[in-house]
Amino acid sequence: MVTRLSSFFFRSLREDPADAEVNSHRLLVRASYIRRQAPGIFAWLPLGLRVKAKVEQIVREEMAAAGAQEVHFPALMPREPYEATGRWTEYGDGIFRLQDRHGADYLLAPTHEEAFTLLVKDLYSSYKDLPLTIFQIQDKYRDEARPRAGLLRGREFTMKDAYSFDYTDEGLDASYQAQRDAYERIFQRLGMDYVIVKADAGAMGGSKSEEFLHPTPIGEDTFVRSAGGYTANVEAFETTAPEALPIPDGAPVVFDSPQTPTIQTLVDHLNAHIEAPAGGEWAAEHTLKNVVLALVHPDKTRELVIIALPGDRDVDGKRAEAAFAPAEVEPATEADFARNPALVKGYIGPWSAQGAVLGEESVSGIRYLVDPRVVEGSSWVTGANEHEKHLHSLVYGRDFTADGVVDVATVREGDIAPDGTPITLERGMEIGHVFQLGRKYAEALGLKVLDQNGKLVTVTMGSYGIGVTRILAAIAELNNDDKGLIWPASVSPFDVHVVATGKGDDALNLGEQVVAQLEAAGLDVLFDDRPKVSPGVKFGDAELIGVPQLLVVGRGAADGEVELWDRRTGEREVVPAPDAVARLTAR
Amino acid sequence: MVTRLSSFFFRSLREDPADAEVNSHRLLVRASYIRRQAPGIFAWLPLGLRVKAKVEQIVREEMAAAGAQEVHFPALMPREPYEATGRWTEYGDGIFRLQDRHGADYLLAPTHEEAFTLLVKDLYSSYKDLPLTIFQIQDKYRDEARPRAGLLRGREFTMKDAYSFDYTDEGLDASYQAQRDAYERIFQRLGMDYVIVKADAGAMGGSKSEEFLHPTPIGEDTFVRSAGGYTANVEAFETTAPEALPIPDGAPVVFDSPQTPTIQTLVDHLNAHIEAPAGGEWAAEHTLKNVVLALVHPDKTRELVIIALPGDRDVDGKRAEAAFAPAEVEPATEADFARNPALVKGYIGPWSAQGAVLGEESVSGIRYLVDPRVVEGSSWVTGANEHEKHLHSLVYGRDFTADGVVDVATVREGDIAPDGTPITLERGMEIGHVFQLGRKYAEALGLKVLDQNGKLVTVTMGSYGIGVTRILAAIAELNNDDKGLIWPASVSPFDVHVVATGKGDDALNLGEQVVAQLEAAGLDVLFDDRPKVSPGVKFGDAELIGVPQLLVVGRGAADGEVELWDRRTGEREVVPAPDAVARLTAR
Structure with missing residues (x-):
């Protein structure tokens, strides 16, 4: 085919679009590939549509090679299946909801787990029908609070999402591996660097989860890579807890600590007034920082929790979001403190569900969660739940306990990975996600099949996503110079x-x-x-x-x-x- | 490629779906082509997706052959462009509207005239850039009150919509003809019968409009075909007005007409009491029926109008909707009559915007519109705007006039077409629509280009739609027997x-x-x-x-x-x- 530029629907623009933050956005607009219609919503011009079709074709071919069959679901989906799994509520403000003329509730689907599950339930009933992997390439919607970076984080975007159905765990492993292998081939054909990292599986109720990240400084995700080859996104990084220590005799000591509401002022006070630990000075890592967070649950109830972590670490927002999902995590507000006068800001100490362990005991129902580094026998300097008072020699397991352990502290270069080697931190962009959902959706929606013995067994599922439009933007981001785009031949228009x-x-x-x-x-x-x-x-x-x-x-x-x-x-x-x-x- | 049924995502169903009214719906569901997700909203299974892709490919090839270039707009569109053309309001309850998390208004686009116009305005500025025809194959949305017949009238459906841009009327004619020719080739390749009928252009503000109808008894549309070859859909059929008559001397005669609220009782009364017209009996066609309708405008204001038409005809709802669009048309209610006591039900006669021409004159502001058969010099029997009183020998142009002419009476077999030959009525399904929009959208949205003389001229546009999923269903409807589907080779899965x-x-x-x-x-x-x-x-x-x-x-x-x-x-x-x-x- 020959396309003549004299009649081609194309016009190069000299000016960068005002809202363009990244090269791919800037160049794709200037070269007439895409055109903005609303924040995070784009039209595709002939050049863009050609590249998109090529990316989709590569994905389609590799899905076929992996034995996956193509279907297509509507974007406009009724509320009921999402209600059955709780996601109608869990999505919070993150999705577009609407009503039809009769007042029935609908959403613009951000993913289709429920619909795929129900479709298979509708048609299949025997283990002989499985394994099955079906996929679609389809336009999805998310009501991002701040859509940005052009196609990299849009509100309407094209994804390939695949779902596998098996009746044994081994079957799920095989289906998962087939999709994972297909993803590797896709990214190789697209000429894209990728790192496969362990991802957080907990929030979706699944068991195993890996992300394909494209390493790039403009990536929104941080991932961890250890000298020994362990990789994980920062949400999924597991802190290696030190070994428990023998519990020493003794008792914690309360001391006056005027004007020490921060870790630094506390450390200065310690070094000025309190005998230092063996062989050195007091440092932030000797202190226990108690951070009050508010969890906003999908039903909009607000719960306060206290996170205790070494004073040289902070709570990492993304790790906390992952740990507490589907709740949203916010810092506690002045109003939260005002409602809970027992929380003495700057001097908070150990706590229990029954109230403050030390100090005033008038507040209860606030969970007290500790970092994995707070092991039995470890000794800390921390707040005494009274204004300008702290404790030292407070030992976990002897003087205080917690309602649970939560691994949400900031991750730092040099931290030790589960493989025992130190890590570095890199930036990446999520371009694919493979996920063992397990039986969560099948259970919620009643997808069972008869096994060889005529017994009903619940199906186990996997979910596999690739962002088509995001990949396209990532390729553009990776392949350009100051004059314009430079496409790999595999997706060139x-x-x-x-x-x-x-x-x-x-x-x-x-x-x-x-x-x-x-x-x-x-x-x-x-x-x-x-x-x-x-x-x-x-x-x-x-x-x-x-x-x-x-x-x-x-x-x-x-x-x-x-x-x-x-x-x-x-x-x-x-x-x-x-x-x-x-x-x-x-x- | 070989697809093995042993692992194909397919399951034949013995039972017809409960809501299936037509064969295509029944068979496409039973044979695993599609699956209902909500009323009028379907998922596509592998078989269905294959057929859909083939229909799309034929459309795409013929669009390319006609020089049209493919683009793709989002389904989720902001309110503003639709506001600028008034369609945000005009659509009434017929579209899905929603808000994002920031409260901004969006719709799920039923068509994209505005967006295409603005895109061309964005990129092009000279007559040298034109002509241009761009198209998309895209999922559209309409919030049908009663989605039915499976894919034939869905709420989510796939359409090819093309738009042409020219700066001269001759250019528009050529672009229109190119699309019209492409449609003929498409339907020929798909093995579908079609009739091209004159369609009503007025409502969309355009100048020329034709529909491609597939003749079928399950079609929702009625069309007219004359012995001489004239075709039109019933909304666009133009009644041939008889010639005006000389105005006779004389005056209308009021007569008592007890218990004659209907045309039939009036005719009986006439034949019993009043001398018959030359050479025969009184008949319904000698009477003038005055029908009160309520127009509900997009802004929800309610306007009453009186339509005067020969007593042997009724108002045709579809023709009235077309004539009064974008207003919706309803019969007048008891409340409407109660609010307007001058409207004497069963005895309404000529009227003017100033009030009843005869009888009580206390009501005004009701438009009085006549059928094209009410020509100057024609003589009628009609109500006298008083209870149980009628008039005869009432002559149009001598004794009464009207605020306008409106052609909304029922069309009957044997009526005379504009070509002078009698018509028959047939049922058809709309499968394509070609439309000269003219300058309406370009004017509303400011799309102008510089012509050869450096003068800014407003662009003139055409709009061309084909319902991809509707065509697929129509093919299925046309090609089946009691055992199942029988695809034409061109679209067989x-x-x-x-x-x-x-x-x-x-x-x-x-x-x-x-x-x-x-x-x-x-x-x-x-x-x-x-x-x-x-x-x-x-x-x-x-x-x-x-x-x-x-x-x-x-x-x-x-x-x-x-x-x-x-x-x-x-x-x-x-x-x-x-x-x-x-x-x-x-x-």
Whole structure:
């Protein structure tokens, strides 16, 4: 096919869009690939649609190779199935909800676990029907609070989501592995770096979860990589707890600590007034910081919790969100403190569900959770739940206990991974997610099959997502320079971009010949045949559009010569036209 | 490609879905093509998705051949552009509206005229950029009051909508014709009968409009076909007005007409008491029926109008809706009459915007509109706006006038078309619509380009829609028998359905060979390799699925023989396997 730029729906824009924060957004808009319709919502122009179709085709081929079958669900879904699994409420403000003219509730689906589960329940009833993996490539919706970075975090986006159905755990492992392998092939074909990291599975009720992250400084996710090869996203990183210590004799000591509401002021006070621990000075890590957080549950109830963690760490927001999902996590407000006068700001100490363990005991019902580093026998300096009073030599397991352990402290370079080696932190963008859902959805929605013995067994499921539009943006983000985009050949909107320049008819005539030959060889050609457009503008547009292989028909046309131009390396080579055609069609 | 039924996501259902009113719905559900998710909202299973992709591909190819370029707009669109053209309000209850978390208004787009207009405005500014036709194949939404007939009238449906942009009327005519020609090719390739009928253009503010109707008794639309070849949908049918008559001398005569609130009682009274018109009896057509309707405007204001039409006709609801769009039309209620005591039910006569022309004059502001048959000089019997009083010899143009003419009376077989020949009425299903929008949208949204003289001119547009999912259902509706579907080859989910039957391995082995050969020749094969499924079940499923070409490997397998089975004619022929393969791959 030949597409002529003279009639192609394309217009390069000189100005960056005002709201563009990243290169992919900037260039995809400037080069007429996409156009904003509303925050996080884009229209696709012919160039963009071509690249999107190529990404989708690669995904489709690898899904077929993995034995997955394509289906398609509506975006507009009724409330009932989401109600049955609790997600109608759990999604909070994160989804678009609406009513039809009869007042029935609907949502614009962010994912389709429930619908897939019900469809299989509708059609299948025997272990003989399994395993089954079905997928769709479909437009999804999330009502992001702050959609940004163009296609990287939109409110309408295209995803491939697949779901596997098995009746044994081994079957689920195999289905999971098949999708995981398919994802590796997809990213390899797309020329994208990726790291597979352990992800947090708890919030979705599943058992095993891994994310495919594309390492990039603009990624929204932080992930951990250990010297020994352990990888995890920061939410899923498991802190290695030190070994428990023998519980010493003795008792905690209360001391006056005027004007020490922060860890630093406390450490200074300790070093000035209290005998230091063996062999050194007091440091933040000797103190126990008690952070009050508010959990906003999906039903909008507000629960306060206290997180106790070493004073040299903070609560990591994302880790806390993951640990407490589906609740949202907020810092406690002044109003929260005002309602709970027993929480003495700056001097909070151990606590229990019955109220403050020390100090005033008038408040109860606040869970007290400790960091994994707070092991039995460990000794801490912490607040005494009284204004300007602290304790030292407070020993966990002797002087206080907790309602639970929660691993939400900040992760730092050099922390020790579960494999015993130190970690580094990197930024990444989530481009895929494979997930063993287990039996959560099948149980909630009653998906059972008869097994070999005629017994009803609950089906076990996996969920596998790839963000098509996000991947496209990530490829654009990874492949550009100051002049424009540079597509990998596998997803380029055209195979070759032929530019005819110069006055007179020589170049245009030779261009027509070359283009006809390339087309006859089955190549998809973009032909810049625009009359009265300067070579400079044509070259600029070609560089902006980013087809990796350019062919210029210009000055040498009268001699039958053309120029092959590699957009990525910038190399340009003058060759006879037939040689150029032969080289391009030999690939 | 070979798809094996043993692992294909398919399950034939014996029971018709409870809500299925038409064959296409019944069979597409029973054969696992689609599955209901909510009223008028369906999921697509692998079989359905294959057929849908084939219909889309035919549409796409013909759009490309017509020079149209593909783009893709989001389903979720902001309110603003629809507000600018008034359609946000005009749509009434017919669309899905929603708000995002920040309270901004959105809709699920039923069509995208505004968005296409704004996109072209964004990118183009010169006559040199035109003509341009761009299209999308996209899922659309309408909040139908009563979604029904499966895919034929859904709330989520796939459409191809194209929009053309020109700067001259001649250009628009050419763009319109190119789309119209493409539609003819599409329906020919799909093997669908169609009639192109004149459609009502007024409501959309455009100038020329034609619908492609598929003639079928289950069609929702009625269309008119004249002996001379004129076609129109019933909304667009233009009544041929008789010629005006000379105005006679004289005056209308009021007469007592006790208990004559209906046309029939009035005619009986006339024949009993009043001298008949020359050469016959009084008949309903001599009377003038005055019907009070309520127009509910998009802003919810309620306006009463009186429609005067010959007593042998009624107001046709669809024609009235078309004539008064975007207002909705309702019969006047008892409350409407109670609020307007001058409207004497059963005895209403001519009226004017200033109030009743005859009788009590206390009510005003009600428009009085007449049928085209009420021409100057025509004489009528009608109500006198007083209880049990009528008038005869009331002459239009002498004794009364109207605020306008409105052509909303029922159309009947034998009525005369504009070409002077009598009409018949047929039922049809709308499958395509081509429409000259003209400058309405470009004016509302400010889409202008510079012409050859450097002058800004407003662009003129066309809008062209084809219902992809509706066409698919129409094809299914047209191609089935009591055993199941029978697809035309152009959209069949597979090229060949190979059924292996019988015990022992002969059939399965020969089946594998045949299937491999068909695949090697590039055919898309569905292979029923299910073990332990009876031939009867396999044949039943094959007939239900409806691939038009079947190949059975069974009893003759040991002798290398197979059976070619034409699903449409039912013909079955035993031939050597290599001959069967040769015949299927020769096509």
